[in-house]
Amino acid sequence: MIPGVAHRYLFEQMVRRELRQKYKGSALGVAWYLINPLVLMGAYYLLFGVIFELQRIPDFPLFLMVGLIVWIFFSQSLLSAAPSLLDHGALIRKARFPRETIPASVVTVQAITFVVLLALVGVVTIVLRGTLDVALLLLPVVLLALFAFVLGLSLAAAVLHAHFRDVAPILSAALLPWFFLSPIFFRPEDITGQALARAALEWGNPIAPYIEAVRAILYGGGAPGLDVLAYVLVGAALSLVVGRALFLRLQAELAVLV
Amino acid sequence: MTVAPGELVLEDASRAFSVRADRGRTLKELIIGRERAGGPAPVQALDGVSLHVRPGETVGMVGRNGAGKSSTLRVLAGIVPLDAGSVRTGGQVVTLLELGAGFGRDFTGRENVFLNGALHGLGRAQIEARLDDILAFSELGDFVDAPVATYSSGMYLRLAFAIAAHLDADILLIDEVLAVGDESFQRKCEERIARQIAAGATLVLVSHDAALVERSCARTVVLDGGRVAFDGPTAQAMPFYHRLMGTPDPQPVTP
Secondary structure: OOOOHHHHHHHHHHHHHHHHHHOOOOOOHHHHHHHHHHHHHHHHHHHHHHHOOOOOOOOHHHHHHHHHHHHHHHHHHHHHHOOHHHHOHHHHHHOOOOOOHHHHHHHHHHHHHHHHHHHHHHHHHHHHHOOOOHHHHHHHHHHHHHHHHHHHHHHHHHHHHHHEOOHHHHHHHHHHHHHHHOOOOOOHHHHOOOHHHHHHHHHHOOOHHHHHHHHHHHOOOOOOOHHHHHHHHHHHHHHHHHHHHHHHHHOOOHHHHO | OOOOOOOEEEEEEEEEEOOOOOOOEOHHHHHHOOOOOOOOOOEEEEEEEEEEEOOOOEEEEEOOOOOOHHHHHHHHOOOOOOOEEEEEEOOOEEEEOOOOOOOOOOOEHHHHHHHHHHHOOOOHHHHHHHHHHHHHHHOOHHHHHOEHHHOOHHHHHHHHHHHHHOOOOOEEEEEOOHHHOOHHHHHHHHHHHHHHHHOOOEEEEEOOOHHHHHHHOOEEEEEEOOEEEEEEEHHHHHHHHHHHHOOOOOOOOOO
């Protein structure tokens, strides 16, 4: 998983390899990791901030960015982890090493981008909104939980895709409507007065509490509710335990499958 | 039962592979609960193979294409699991199954030494301690700091072998890769392997090069259709192998 001590160095090397490979030979190199999500954020701001003018929310660009960054980390991790075992097929067929380092390194590369973007947007948000608060101390806990949550799902997605080749297409099809159902450019209370529908939006969508928690701290300047925190922590543990168990159970035949 | 470092035991090992172009299944098939019918029957790559190699032995593995040589090696390397039977290996197993299988193409030769060392479970300090020897052995000169994407296949081989040869293997598993090097590097590799064997390492070598097997291996296993057809001293195994292949036993050339 987070690979044990014996394989920490391998994990580090795989992350370096992943970073190097993706934008090799491009003039801007690693900067693409930041440019893509920034362009995406600009496009969404244009759509929801300017064209549809959802101005009921104060400082809407900041509201949007904070949520969007979490979503980008979540969706990009899943989308790049799913085919990762197949992409590294040559390695898996010819060498023996802990296979989970592959999806784990892919997710880690996304996490590095995520942390850089969040630092940029986070500082701007805190300064512009004056939301510096002691609750900021909770942010590392929430981010670790988010990482564990995403890692667990990514391990599952990777190993499932190696067995069933339609997992990645299903994922990318599902992520689009999922995006619009996630509280990224709206607050659930703004679009529905119905208690049940609101609960479904807030709790039925597993990524929603993570968005809410990060946003409460950076944009709201306060601690997320205890219920949100509990959801975030339990979700992380559950995802990691189940994802890892699934990976270990299904990994034996990988050298034959990929 | 535990095995000593360098020892390797296969007991009644069996493994079949299904022959399909698209190896994965789809969720639809799983949900409908029906596998696509037809296609060739699974190939029994290993069919009850038993093998006991003691530490320090040198074993060649020969046989026609599809006899199960490479599958056996991948089973011994722990890459492919068995359907039935058991495999046990002792100590550090170093595999050289394909040239630079673990190379990052955009990494320099030097960086790939670290990546490959890490793939074999070594830490940074252990790799740094071996770095100079590895780079010297590879004879790559200034190319050690060029991306391996720029390497010729001979350079690939030299680097891959240099790394594998310096990982303190208890068991060396080599699959037909030495053929790419030029003669002087091949000789150097063979000498290096011989020294490791003298120090107690075990060698399992898969090759179609009968002369190489005769030079390097005291014992030879002839595989045929996933079974051990012959297992004994190389001097007796090779005539058996040549008869199996229907080729005449080459006459020894008098120098």
